[in-house]
Amino acid sequence: MSAPGLFDTHCHLDLPELAAELPAFLAAALDAGVRRILVPAVEAARWHGLLQLHQQTSKLKLEVALGIHPWWAESASEAQLDLLAKLLQTESGVCAVGEIGLDFALVKTDEISTQQMHQWQQTIFSAQLVLAAKAGKPVVLHHRKSQPALLAELKRQQFSQGGILHAFSGSQAQAYAFLDLGFKLGIGGTISYERAQKTRETVKKLPLSALVLETDAPAMPLAGFQGQINTPAQLALVFQQLCALRPETPAVLAEALWQNSCSALQLPA
Template sequence: MWTDTHCHLDAAEFDADRDAVVARARAAGVAQIVIPAVEPANFDAVRRLAAEHGLAYALGIHPLYVMRAPADALDQLAAALHAHQGDPRLVAVGEIGLDFFVPGLDAEVQQRFYVSQLQLAQRFALPVILHVRRSADLLLAGLRRVGFAHGGIAHAFNGSEQQALAFVDRGFKLGFGGTLTFERSLQIRRLAAGLPETALVLETDAPDIPPQWLYKTAEARQAAPGQGRNEPAELPRIAQTLADLRGWTAAQTSAVTGANARAALPRLSGLS
């Protein structure tokens, strides 16, 4: 059985067939899915979906959303974490982090939200799910500054081996998904093949980051909406790429990455 550690099941792309998406994932052997929030407006949605489908969720404010966040966004997050701290399906604070790829984002605002959310995760003794895009060193600096001690997952990791090992040394697992399936993703494949096996977890980031066999150009997606949409049922096939790179069987890959997911997000162990 498989664990998808990162899927935005609440996204509008799934509005037409969300139940079928979950059913396909179950049929493919995906036993658990973690649904991270991106802003206060979707806190209730991810919590409701997790309860409805027997899944897990995280609450946080994504760096791409901090510029439009209401003035009390961090207070809303603190209140939600307090209100639901006893919910076993709340497994992390996330998706949080830093993004220095997308233009027009204020670095200072991002940093303020990131550090404040790390402090909230520390307060509620929860791991974090980190958005890492051209920001690994500053994310690590934030972890050191806060003295963050609860680990988590560096989602869609695409940094250097040195950065990867720095996250691992701080108790983090690294998320690998659709990008792994592209032959040109040489650095990501090298990391997936060479890092300690205890460092690896699987994810889809659905509906985003489609694997190679679903990838379409932007023009093709506009011409045929819905084509190339990623979903959690693709996880076992993505996992096969990891298995091939490591020389593992599918069963070994499932066992290793599942154990790593539970180590990164301990509350997963209590969910069916």
């Protein structure tokens, strides 16, 4: 069986940079071989729009995750968490909880308010992990300088639904810490940068079953495209970069990446 195409497991189609010309970006992605895109939410105000995206039918299937991104944690409320719990029960099209996580690279003007903000991120992350477990959904994780804290919370809650560690970068040991908890690793434009030697070496050697592709568009442009808006069509270039690093043939890689994505997100292949 051959893969139907490429799966972008992390693309913010609802953010203004992409939403402004969505049909054109989707047509270009389809031309580039992309057949499925997961759009993770960043804030509650956008959940309704994402549910509408999911209902669009075309050759390019749009999947959605609902959640509150750590950058938006400060404006998160109990009412939003209650709404998330309800939507996870009633909206069968929501495949995962995301984008959730911890961003300890985010700082405020002073040490105390930075600590308070990180603590609040922890509270919101922890609550969303509980909701994901209750709903039996995987999660899409955001991390910056926070891998140990994410792992500690996943273990404390004995979270067993897995999901995707988005924008993986790091060593084999860092990779296996998440693989051992049932996660796959989102591989994006980072591997196109010569300076990302450690991550490139890690990605070369990991089991194929560990990997999924992502663009993180409109963010994270590939090497050579800095300063430009990243788009889902660029997934084809991320795939080419991965093919250059890996021993498998492109056909074998494509098939495995498709299966890995569907299995991490508990979607039918």
